Amino acid sequence: MVAYLIRRLINAVLTLLVVTLVTFGIFFMVPKLTGSDPALLYIGKTADKVAVEGIREKMGLSDPILVQYGKFLKGIVAGRDYANGPDVQHCDAPCLGYSFKTEQEVTPLLMDDLPVTLSLALGAAILWLIGGVTAGVISALRKGSIPDRAVMFIALAGVSLPIYFTGLLSKQIFVNWLGWLPEGNYVPFLESPSEWFIQMLLPWITLAFLFAATYARLTRANMLETLGEDYIRTARAKGLTERIVIGKHALRSGLTPIVTIFGLDLGALLGGAVLTEAVFNLRGLGYQALQAIRGNDLPVILGVTMIAAFFIVIANLVVDLVYSAIDPRVRLG
Amino acid sequence: MSLGPEASVTDEESALTADAAEVRGPAEKAIAGRSLKQIAWRRLKKDKVALGGACVVIFLILIAILAPLLTKWFGHPIDEFHNETLDPTFGTPKGAFGGISTEFLFGVEPDSGRDIFSRVLYGAQTSLTVAFLSALVSTILGVIFGLAAGFLGGWVDATISRVMDFLLAFPQLLFSIALVSVLPYEMLGLNARWSRVAVLVCVIGFFGWPYIGRIVRGQTLSLREREFVEAARSMGARSPRILMRELLPNLAAPILVYTTLIIPTNILTEAALSFLGVGIPPPNPSWGGMLSSAVPVYQIDPMFMIIPGTLIFITVLAFNLFGDGLRDALDPKAR
Numbered sequence: 001m002v003a004y005l006i007r008r009l010i011n012a013v014l015t016l017l018v019v020t021l022v023t024f025g026i027f028f029m030v031p032k033l034t035g036s037d038p039a040l041l042y043i044g045k046t047a048d049k050v051a052v053e054g055i056r057e058k059m060g061l062s063d064p065i066l067v068q069y070g071k072f073l074k075g076i077v078a079g080r081d082y083a084n085g086p087d088v089q090h091c092d093a094p095c096l097g098y099s100f101k102t103e104q105e106v107t108p109l110l111m112d113d114l115p116v117t118l119s120l121a122l123g124a125a126i127l128w129l130i131g132g133v134t135a136g137v138i139s140a141l142r143k144g145s146i147p148d149r150a151v152m153f154i155a156l157a158g159v160s161l162p163i164y165f166t167g168l169l170s171k172q173i174f175v176n177w178l179g180w181l182p183e184g185n186y187v188p189f190l191e192s193p194s195e196w197f198i199q200m201l202l203p204w205i206t207l208a209f210l211f212a213a214t215y216a217r218l219t220r221a222n223m224l225e226t227l228g229e230d231y232i233r234t235a236r237a238k239g240l241t242e243r244i245v246i247g248k249h250a251l252r253s254g255l256t257p258i259v260t261i262f263g264l265d266l267g268a269l270l271g272g273a274v275l276t277e278a279v280f281n282l283r284g285l286g287y288q289a290l291q292a293i294r295g296n297d298l299p300v301i302l303g304v305t306m307i308a309a310f311f312i313v314i315a316n317l318v319v320d321l322v323y324s325a326i327d328p329r330v331r332l333g
Numbered sequence: 334m335s336l337g338p339e340a341s342v343t344d345e346e347s348a349l350t351a352d353a354a355e356v357r358g359p360a361e362k363a364i365a366g367r368s369l370k371q372i373a374w375r376r377l378k379k380d381k382v383a384l385g386g387a388c389v390v391i392f393l394i395l396i397a398i399l400a401p402l403l404t405k406w407f408g409h410p411i412d413e414f415h416n417e418t419l420d421p422t423f424g425t426p427k428g429a430f431g432g433i434s435t436e437f438l439f440g441v442e443p444d445s446g447r448d449i450f451s452r453v454l455y456g457a458q459t460s461l462t463v464a465f466l467s468a469l470v471s472t473i474l475g476v477i478f479g480l481a482a483g484f485l486g487g488w489v490d491a492t493i494s495r496v497m498d499f500l501l502a503f504p505q506l507l508f509s510i511a512l513v514s515v516l517p518y519e520m521l522g523l524n525a526r527w528s529r530v531a532v533l534v535c536v537i538g539f540f541g542w543p544y545i546g547r548i549v550r551g552q553t554l555s556l557r558e559r560e561f562v563e564a565a566r567s568m569g570a571r572s573p574r575i576l577m578r579e580l581l582p583n584l585a586a587p588i589l590v591y592t593t594l595i596i597p598t599n600i601l602t603e604a605a606l607s608f609l610g611v612g613i614p615p616p617n618p619s620w621g622g623m624l625s626s627a628v629p630v631y632q633i634d635p636m637f638m639i640i641p642g643t644l645i646f647i648t649v650l651a652f653n654l655f656g657d658g659l660r661d662a663l664d665p666k667a668r
Binding site for chain 2: 015018019022023026156157159160161162164165168169171172176268271272274275278279286289290293294301304305308309312
């Protein structure tokens with residue numbers, strides 16, 4: 001078990017290294033191949049030579065790529081110093097870089113955005129897990145009935161709807177036409193929990209609806225497969241009540257695959273729900289990433305990618321551990 | 334002719350009649366087994382929902398191909414400004430529902446007065462082109478790597494599987510945005526629209542191949558051990574022949590199904606990237622781009638958001654319905 005954990009952790013760190021290396025590569029190599037200069041992208045095409053040289057020096061762009069990468073890694077582990085004109089800027093350990101565009105350290109910048117993304121992802125996750133799984137189980141148990149058809153039709157519509165459309169549509173309907181909810185502005189939980197809740201309600205429901213649709217379809221398919229297994233027939237033949245057959249025998253194995261998907265989806269979302277945040281004007285990690293990409297703010301892009309990859313890797317790890325706990329066939333070793 | 338499962342599949346109906354034929358004696362014509370293609374077609378014909386989806390898909394493809402003609406007959410050039418259709422103070426379309434009239438079938442864009450009908454048609458063109466070509470890229474890569482991993486095994490399998498896991502556990506949208514935004518807007522001598530289409534095809538296609546690759550690998554692993562492969566090998570068939578003549582025909586069904594099912598995902602991704610401003614560059618029309626320009630005005634002119642949004646929805650839904658139907662028809666286990 002300990003050996004397994006250590007191996008998985010090493011694997012996780014390696015994955016993170018590859019992700020940063022790839023991100024680094026994309027942002028440094030591609031402009032080179034296509035003949036543009038990251039320093040120029042950064043400062044704008046009209047800049048004079050001296051200014052460009054200055055930026056290059058500040059960003060460390062004159063170093064070879066591997067040296068730059070090494071410095072970046074060192075910053076995460078031990079912190080690093082930046083020369084910003086005559087002053088030296090110190091960036092503490094987990095240093096994800098320094099954004100010369102916004103003149104800010106990346107780590108605190110992203111830490112400010114994290115609560116927004118966390119609120120969005122966790123709230124929506126609770127809703128879609130409960131909604132999607134319940135709908136799927138009911139559908140599977142009443143296969144062919146009108147509720148089943150209705151759920152499956154709505155679910156199919158749900159997986160075909162993009163959030164950047166449903167988000168605008170729900171804002172138009174619930175905010176403008178019906179006036180049930182206020183025009184969104186994020187309020188931190190600690191400031192006013194009730195206000196936070198009201199403001200997040202629409203993003204939660206909209207985002208959760210799309211995921212719930214996928215989960216309802218998956219749950220139904222898994223449950224139907226499980227209900228067709230021999231051991232369910234055996235359980236029924238033993239004279240167990242339907243309640244126990246479904247609740248104890250079918251649900252457990254029918255829902256195991258959902259755990260995997262849920263972990264991965266949540267992990268991916270925690271790294272920034274770019275589209276949802278863009279539509280609802282939530283200044284979370286995804287929104288920040290988008291701004292950074294539009295402004296060619298490489299340190300911020302790298303930082304968000306790192307955090308996103310971090311969550312995905314952690315989610316993978318947690319999923320595997322949880323899996324071994326709920327599925328006795330999986331042995332860690 | 335492949336000796337695979339295709340050859341031996343008969344459905345319940347033909348099994349019944351086969352019994353009856355035996356009773357009636359050898360004089361009557363024996364009932365031939367049906368190929369998977371025939372069975373699938375029979376099932377698909379009964380699936381009205383899937384057929385409906387297929388009809389919509391065909392209709393959309395026709396619209397996309399005929400976009401220049403339809404625009405000429407029923408619309409206006411995509412970049413022609415019609416200021417006379419706009420309210421001079423607010424820049425919003427005159428008339429109800431975003432200025433829908435017999436002249437402008439889907440109304441006009443706020444601020445510019447461009448014909449939404451024409452722009453939506455050209456949007457369909459880009460959207461479907463990107464979706465189909467990127468699905469093709471994913472399929473080609475997925476089949477090559479999936480087959481290699483499943484058939485060769487060993488370190489090839491280990492490497493490819495590792496890469497696939499890595500790509501699947503990756504902040505994909507973030508990366509697509511990043512990748513697409515650093516690539517130049519004009520290249521290979523194409524204009525902005527088509528060079529962006531090429532970029533989107535490559536990026537979306539690249540991130541999609543592990544989905545196909547994983548399925549092809551799994552199927553290859555199980556097919557490789559089947560008797561008909563052994564039979565072919567014992568008759569002296571070499572690896573290329575086994576791959577092309579024995580394995581690939583049996584993989585055709587899952588490949589077809591999953592290619593169909595990644596097309597709607599690709600449409601959504603293309604629209605998402607255009608919505609975020611890194612897809613098809615304005616003034617070229619795209620559904621995602623139209624939605625994005627609807628964001629500041631959707632409260633005053635909701636039709637401008639509803640039309641491209643609904644089109645995305647209908648297109649994706651149609652592909653999903655057809656893909657689901659195709660999967661059910663081709664899956665022998667389907668209930």
